Amino acid sequence: MKTALLPPAILNLVEELARLPGIGRKTASRLAFYILNASNHDAENLARAIREVKQKIRFCKTCFNITEEEICQICRDTSRNRSQICVVEDPASIIMLEKTNEYQGLYHVLGGVISPLDGIGAEDLHMKQLIERLEGVHEVILALNSSTEGEATSIYLTRLLKSRGIKVTRLARGIPLGSNLEFVDELTLSKALKSRMDV
Ligand SMILES: [Zn+2]
Known part of the structure; x- marks a missing residue:
């Protein structure tokens, strides 16, 4: 696919997806078009899930496991x-x-x-x-x-x-x-x- 012909917003999405591990440009294009054709609801859920994981998840102060609290569930048990x-x-x-x-x-x-x-x-x-x-x-x-x-x-x-x-x-x-x-x-x-x- 000649990506130069794509509107900048799609091109931008393809480029961001292609940065993920194991995702080549071809798969990135396929995912970008999937997202484009998805309902607003589904696309918004995906965007929110990405934002939330960065906002809410942090590392346990004791063991460095991932957690939403200061100390992870295993350390608290x-x-x-x-x-x-x-x-x-x-x-x-x-x-x-x-x-x-x-x-x-x-x-x-x-x-x-x-x-x-x-x-x-x-x-x-x-x-x-x-x-x-x-x-x-x-x-x-x-x-x-x-x-x-x-x-x-x-x-x-x-x-x-x-x-x-x-x-x-x-x-x-x-x-x-x-x-x-x-x-x-x-x-x-x-x-x-x-x-x-x-x-
Ligand atoms: Zn811990």
Whole structure:
């Protein structure tokens, strides 16, 4: 499609949609026309949902999970085991681990992994905040994605935590190498959590 022929408002929408991950220009055009043909009600709902997610969602002050409150639901839940913290890269991993119903402890979202090529060092992640939460914690479970950067970050964290006398475990293998936790099925994840290993 010759996008130069499109009215500026559509062109603008195509360009914004094409910036989303996994959306090429062709799909972006298709979505833009879908929105154009949708009812005012549906289009307005979509716009409102986008605005609301930016206005209402913030990060938990304790664990950096996504929440609409100052402290997230998991951190507020007094029935959870406060002596365990599971460290993950992003809030999407928490959703996956919660689905297994296997884990009753708390979480800590790092907000990424150490990646020198992308200029991300330990100080850019929520590691300091993790160290500050260790009082009364007996075990830290590392559940980072099994990418090269995830592995390197796990090794870094293991050293950091062990030097403070914390027991460190990590998810058992069985999670395909290089895979993102978000795409691992619940059964595999549940097994990996149950048979986690000391490091
Ligand atoms: Zn929290």
